[in-house]
Amino acid sequence: MGVILLGPVGEVAGHVVAANIQVILEVPVDLLGRDEVPAHTFQFQRQQYDAGLILKYLAELNFPHFARIIAVTNVDLCTPILTHVFGEAELGGRVAVVSDCRLRHNYDGSFAPLDRYYERLAKVAVHEVAHTLSVYHCNDAKCVMRYSPKVQHLDEVGLYFCERCEFMVRKSLGHIRSTVDI
Amino acid sequence: MIGRIKILVVDDELIVRESLIGWLKKTGYEVSAAEGGRRAIEMLSEKDYDLVFLDIKMPDMGGIEVLDHIKANFPQTMVVMITAYGSVETSVEAMKRGANDYLMKPFDPEQLTLLVEKLIQQKKIIDENILLREHVATRVRYEDLVGGAKCMQQLFELIEKVSKVDSPILLRGETGTGKELVAKAIHAKSDRCYGPFIPINCGAFTETLLESELFGHESGSFTGATKAKKGRLEMAQGGTFFLDEIGEIPLKMQVDLLRVLEEKKFHRVGGTKEVPTDFRLISATHRDLMKEIERGHFRQDFYFRLNVIEIEVPPLRKRKEDIAILAQHFLDRFRRETNKPITGIDQTALELLEAYEWPGNVRELENAIERAVVLARGRSLTKDDFAFLLRSSGQVMPQSMREVEKIHIDRILKLCQWNISKAAKLLAVNRTTLHNKISKYGLRPPN
Numbered sequence: 001m002g003v004i005l006l007g008p009v010g011e012v013a014g015h016v017v018a019a020n021i022q023v024i025l026e027v028p029v030d031l032l033g034r035d036e037v038p039a040h041t042f043q044f045q046r047q048q049y050d051a052g053l054i055l056k057y058l059a060e061l062n063f064p065h066f067a068r069i070i071a072v073t074n075v076d077l078c079t080p081i082l083t084h085v086f087g088e089a090e091l092g093g094r095v096a097v098v099s100d101c102r103l104r105h106n107y108d109g110s111f112a113p114l115d116r117y118y119e120r121l122a123k124v125a126v127h128e129v130a131h132t133l134s135v136y137h138c139n140d141a142k143c144v145m146r147y148s149p150k151v152q153h154l155d156e157v158g159l160y161f162c163e164r165c166e167f168m169v170r171k172s173l174g175h176i177r178s179t180v181d182i
Numbered sequence: 183m184i185g186r187i188k189i190l191v192v193d194d195e196l197i198v199r200e201s202l203i204g205w206l207k208k209t210g211y212e213v214s215a216a217e218g219g220r221r222a223i224e225m226l227s228e229k230d231y232d233l234v235f236l237d238i239k240m241p242d243m244g245g246i247e248v249l250d251h252i253k254a255n256f257p258q259t260m261v262v263m264i265t266a267y268g269s270v271e272t273s274v275e276a277m278k279r280g281a282n283d284y285l286m287k288p289f290d291p292e293q294l295t296l297l298v299e300k301l302i303q304q305k306k307i308i309d310e311n312i313l314l315r316e317h318v319a320t321r322v323r324y325e326d327l328v329g330g331a332k333c334m335q336q337l338f339e340l341i342e343k344v345s346k347v348d349s350p351i352l353l354r355g356e357t358g359t360g361k362e363l364v365a366k367a368i369h370a371k372s373d374r375c376y377g378p379f380i381p382i383n384c385g386a387f388t389e390t391l392l393e394s395e396l397f398g399h400e401s402g403s404f405t406g407a408t409k410a411k412k413g414r415l416e417m418a419q420g421g422t423f424f425l426d427e428i429g430e431i432p433l434k435m436q437v438d439l440l441r442v443l444e445e446k447k448f449h450r451v452g453g454t455k456e457v458p459t460d461f462r463l464i465s466a467t468h469r470d471l472m473k474e475i476e477r478g479h480f481r482q483d484f485y486f487r488l489n490v491i492e493i494e495v496p497p498l499r500k501r502k503e504d505i506a507i508l509a510q511h512f513l514d515r516f517r518r519e520t521n522k523p524i525t526g527i528d529q530t531a532l533e534l535l536e537a538y539e540w541p542g543n544v545r546e547l548e549n550a551i552e553r554a555v556v557l558a559r560g561r562s563l564t565k566d567d568f569a570f571l572l573r574s575s576g577q578v579m580p581q582s583m584r585e586v587e588k589i590h591i592d593r594i595l596k597l598c599q600w601n602i603s604k605a606a607k608l609l610a611v612n613r614t615t616l617h618n619k620i621s622k623y624g625l626r627p628p629n
Contacts, residue, residue: 046288052197052200052201052204078288079201079204079205079288080195080197080198080200080201080287080288081198081201081202081205081287081288081289081294082201082205082288082289082290082291082294083288083289083290083291084291085291090204091204091207091208131208136207136208136209136210137208137209137210147208147209147291147295149290149291149292149294149295150291150292153292
């Protein structure tokens with residue numbers, strides 16, 4: 001798997017995402033460098049970036065040796081139907097994007113401690129990568145696949161999968177390993 | 183994880199459809215999409231959807247028009263209107279027309295999650311409710327109304343037919359034939375089955391009490407009326423109102439009820455506010471109401487108002503082939519209730535039950551089985567367990583053994599309609615002995 005930085009996001013954020021995916025999914029993860037956030041993905045009326053268009057841009061990048069590409073950015077992401085998203089991935093797709101834009105602050109507007117911010121970022125990244133492995137949202141209160149529309153929800157879930165989601169992740173990874181070299 | 187809930191997204195904008203589908207799929211729902219109203223209607227006719235996200239403004243057919251179609255044809259399907267900023271008024275109009283909620287684009291993720299979860303919970307409750315009602319309706323139809331006789335099959339067919347219309351029904355039949363069960367079956371099969379079934383036995387109340395029971399009363403309307411009370415007519419709103427023993431109703435009350443049926447409204451006793459009514463009326467009687475009219479005990483206009491459709495519930499003696507099934511049905515029930523290990527009813531007992539005239543009809547049979555089950559000592563019910571049926575209350579006790587024997591043989595012969603073989607079997611003697619006794623006592627069949 002490969003992690004790419006989009007825009008002026010901190011280098012450490014990329015390392016945190018790569019390290020956590022590597023540990024939790026037990027797959028090798030490489031840092032692939034930095035790229036610009038594609039300008040056409042900016043939605044002027046909403047002053048946000050369309051996560052769906054970023055995914056399409058990532059899908060066109062030429063990284064044939066990586067089964068999955070995860071972009072980390074600091075811009076505010078949205079979709080045509082949602083006011084904001086922390087990250088986006090197509091179910092069973094090859095690419096995912098996560099943003100730290102809304103993770104630095106708590107729900108009341110106060111700054112989140114650095115460790116809390118990195119933990120949130122890792123959770124969003126693991127969650128989105130699991131979507132690329134065809135794992136749905138989960139009802140387990142502590143599972144990282146539980147849908148978290150707000151940061152306080154992200155703080156409530158764990159960084160790991162519940163048994164069922166873990167099983168699905170392992171099954172998907174096994175299938176991918178049998179076809180390409182992760 | 184969430185089960186496969188089926189959702190249809192209807193929007194003319196591809197980007198909206200793709201985006202919403204992507205989000206819903208990640209939550210594990212089965213999602214389909216339609217690019218316009220006409221396509222949505224086609225898809226709805228092909229498959230059941232639990233929830234529809236419906237754009238208000240579409241070029242080929244407006245969302246409100248599609249909503250009207252959904253609510254008319256698939257009323258259990260939940261609909262969420264999708265609207266853009268500035269069309270909130272249309273959304274409010276959609277809510278008035280039956281939409282379950284509306285969302286303004288773009289949606290707040292938390293709001294969207296909560297809304298979908300709420301509607302799916304509601305849908306599950308509605309579906310469960312429908313299943314339970316169907317289950318209850320089936321039980322009423324097939325468990326309580328037992329009968330394989332031709333007349334009962336005709337009755338079942340008639341119930342199916344009349345349940346689809348809202349006309350008043352008059353059930354006629356002897357006491358204990360199951361008129362209330364027929365009324366319940368009609369209610370359960372009708373469109374009013376989601377409403378209440380409110381019965382009242384007109385013969386069980388004094389005139390004053392009946393008035394209060396039917397119409398309800400306001401507090402202080404008479405001595406003892408400390409609180410306002412809803413009457414049965416009011417409780418029956420949206421459902422079926424069953425007036426049992428209508429022949430017992432006093433003339434004054436007949437006028438009051440006639441007014442309710444004609445004007446579809448009434449006042450509580452001591453009240454001034456008009457209460458509207460909306461119920462299907464089923465009445466029942468064991469009396470010959472035409473004779474009651476001739477005697478001046480029953481109003482003709484009230485009779486014609488009640489008797490739009492008349493159904494005759496047959497007495498048990500006219501469907502003797504059902505006795506064995508009914509006896510087994512009641513035996514199963516009382517065996518469960520009493521926890522007694524009774525396995526069945528033996529042949530001699532069945533012959534006795536089939537020979538008996540059952541003046542009290544199914545209710546008498548039910549009571550007889552209950553009594554036999556409670557008192558039985560063996561694992562099977564025998565004719566001895568039903569010996570009480572052969573006793574006749576109020577009869578003068580015979581003086582001699584000869585007289586007792588003559589009366590008993592005469593009774594059994596009548597029970598068996600002078601079928602010598604059956605009677606001999608019941609009396610536990612051979613046919614020759616029975617013929618000798620008949621000659622000895624000079625017994626003769628009636629005409």
